[in-house]
Amino acid sequence: MTRQVLDNSTQSEIQALCKEEASPFNVVAALCYDLFMCVQKENPHFNVLMILDSPRTILKYRIKPFKGGEVSFLIVDRKTFEKDVASDWLGGLLVENMLTPYDPIINKDLLWEKEVQAKKRLITEDLDNLVLEYPEISQELLIKPEYFMFEAMARKASLYPPVMYKFLKVFETGSKTENLVRMMNGFDAALKILAKEGCIKQSDGFIKIMARHIDSVRRRKRALLIFKSARNLFLRHSLEVFPKMVLSLLEDYGRYVEYFRDPESLKMIRLPELEETKKHIFISTPLGLVSLSEKISIEDFVKKAFPENRDSKVDLEKLGGALNAVYSLKIHRFGREQKIVVKVFKDWYGWKWFPLKLWAFGTRGFSVLGKSRLEREYANNLYLSKNGCNVPLIIHVSPKERLIFQEFIDGESLSNIIKKLYSSRQIEPDLIEKVKQVGGEIAKVHRLNLALGDCKPENIIVGPDGKIWFLDLEQAEKGGDQAWDLAELLFYSGHYGFLSSADFAQKVTKAFVNGYLEAGGSVENVKKARSPRYIKVFSFFTPPHILLAISSVCGKINVKLETNIK
Template sequence: MLLCMVGVGMLSSVERLLAEKGVEAGVEAVVYFPFRRPEYVVLLSRLRQGVKVLREPGLNVYLVDKSDFVDDVYNSSYAEVFAHRLLLPHTVVKGEELMQTLEKTYRRETVRQLLKDLVAAHKYAAVNLVAEPRYFLLEKVRRIVEAFPLLRSDFSNILLDERGFEEAASELVSEGLLNRVDGGYSPTLEAVKRFEKLSVLSGLEPLRHINLIKLSKLFSLLVFEATTNLSSQSPPLPDPEQHIHLRTSRGLQPLSKQLDIMEFVHEYFGKEGHVKRVGGLFNSTYVIEVGSEKLFAKRYMSWTDVKWVAARIWTAWIKNFSINPSTRLAKEIYFLDFLRGHGFHTPEIIHVNWRDKILYTTYVEGETLLDAWLSKKPDRAVFADKVGQVLASVHRVGGRLGDCKPESFIKTSDGKIFITDVEQASFDGDPAWDLMELIFYPGHYLEADEAASLAEHVVKGYATVGDTGVIARCLKTSYVRTMSLWTPPWVVMEISDRVKRFLKA
């Protein structure tokens, strides 16, 4: 006899129906769902049809083969038509231990898949995201409803409980995939390394294993039956992106907040400002001026951006430049924060428009290393020494700037050296590439002797902090050859000779 204080009268009807069908002995779990038309889901040890519906006035009873239900929870074998019900308010009448295991498993694997998707979409920037437990619940619901619109009725007018997702996220903390931060959960660097190469559509992989024949029957019995619970006006479901945030220097920013440049100016300053495009032909960078205050905006162009396509072609087999704008934005967000966390000076992130790939940061007022040498500033040699030290220090903490040009180092009026433009940064690759680019690139603009002097001071500073083996490797023919279309050969030779003399000294 099944005992429960929930819906005693209805429960009697359920017991009678099970007895009439002769399946009472095979019942392993019974779950009650308080819908407008109440439902009981009964898991049987064996049911040849997979699923069967029994109807009583004002009541539906679904008989489900236990193995099919379990397979849907673990492998999405039935498109989660069974499993999604574990997200809904319910009462376990029988089989509490079994149902608790299935509920925990479903929530944990849901959080794991959503974590994979966050990393696949945001790459390194995922580390800067902070997701509330409610995000995992609402994002899962959103995906279910988008795939099966008729199931909207299951979730409308229901206060969903995210407490189970708090526990599920905590399990991934113990696995080293999430960190607890700011009242939510952030992907770890380990999670990024493990999942960043996955396709954004990796969550669709289980669909390959769906049993379409059985699923078609389930739709008629479970999904299309949901029309009985439809109300005339289903309220909109909450936006999951209101519950996931990006860390900025001004606090947590909802990921749903996507401001274009003029919207940004109006919201952050409350008045009109002046936006000026800066940089060369291939740059999409802007200085925003409102009164005496300045901010910097950078728009990451698509893969057709000639600059990165050309760079990737020319350095093929030597250096793998990132072309995808999402990847470049993600790296910029992550490495600005990473370097600042290790004591380096970098611009502070103010706002991120992920949809349009725009990053807003503080503006660094100062002089670049290249400008100091072009204008022959008296302290340019000291500036170059310090840049060499800064670069070596970046390498000591495991960073690689990737596209390391003298314009990326800015000295402010108080003598601080800021690192900017880190969209190609990574933890991979040879640090000698950074040093090679930094010392040979200026040769395009400077006379041979000046270019060689700059290079000598950079490597001198580098050697005080870093490995001289890196200095030797930066002269590798395969590396230096990539500069041949940029820096004249006689300048390349002068720089190489000066660095070799330094190494022999």
């Protein structure tokens, strides 16, 4: 059986029918859609979308006999058609016929212009949704152009299942490649326009969302919905105003029921391209690109990262973390041990999350969803690394499993250094210098307009070479509360000096604040750090005399602070 075609003779006859049906109005444009769904037969059926130059609103559905078969006319005025192109005014009912392959009958140039305009809008909506869904890593996403086509189809199918029949026909083996190429032409043209407008960047076969577009989405006050109830919108207009339009939907539904007559057959039908559209979106890691749909376990990671050492001994040891599961992955090979840190980003909920929420109630908000925290860890790690700050190298990411694999940083935690200072009977110059260096590195981060969010001393490592490393970035935030970073590090560290004198706590604080200010840290941040709203958070475990000593140092920054090491 051969597919139905629109030969020159047939096209001319349909053009004549269009003009006859349009009278007394002129036909602005017309197209024949869904030809790829039909086979050549004695009683052919053609579907035509016809746009009229009418001063009044028109939306109707007509069926006319034709060559022993029939022609179905979907007739609309130009203004209504253009509103559907621009904003899905009819739920995309009209635009949907330009998403899949069609044959222009009248005014090919105008139809192409409107197809590109409609597909540009669909792409823009997808870009907006990606910014909202992946706010922290949207600028790092590498998107294949075909993602936008598959996402548009998946969205239509999820809102109106009968359209799945049409998409199944698009993906039939014999015509799949031709159909996809024809569909992508409009998307490619729209992407070029968006690139010229500065919304995206095209490079090496991928699309990247530009910061300009990301910022514009974030500035919008109105909420953007990831999925629009397009068919509901259409039904609201059509059932109230144009009852005959229901015939169009009934045709879709009839084909759907006929194709899936057996309910069990629905379970057998799969369209992999539409089931997981995120497989066309990637992020970069040292092991290569990782799709957002990738689901890799720790065992799979070892096989991928060390394919030549399948017999190597692998040990997994939990490092701790009340809210996150953090593991040390040890791979023994070539007589050496290599350590990799694996972070599992679980959702915080219930009683596990309650103590943290209670502790910082009214002072600090926390990102609690595992997906959001993984994004922040990845995005902030890349941002700090690109700007010369020391952070662990992210080796691989498993978005579906919410895993990040990163290098193990050897060294001493700042918490151990401060414990040594408070437990010693006198200030040790080398230790107090490390505290000062940490202050300088935090200032460097703050100058990048980033707040670390979780600035406890155990999240900061001083390496054997003196480099300062920041380990935990899942709560870090651009434009975040930098004063909280200082308050958390200073007042939290104060509980290590429970039995120490206030004078000793002042000297440690002076070292940190001097380092912070000398490296360009904000004086205002230091002043704000002594605010009662921060101090109250730490009053449960840091003694009052230590809190007062630290606060007094932060309040004297208008005069030069001397560490007074003796």
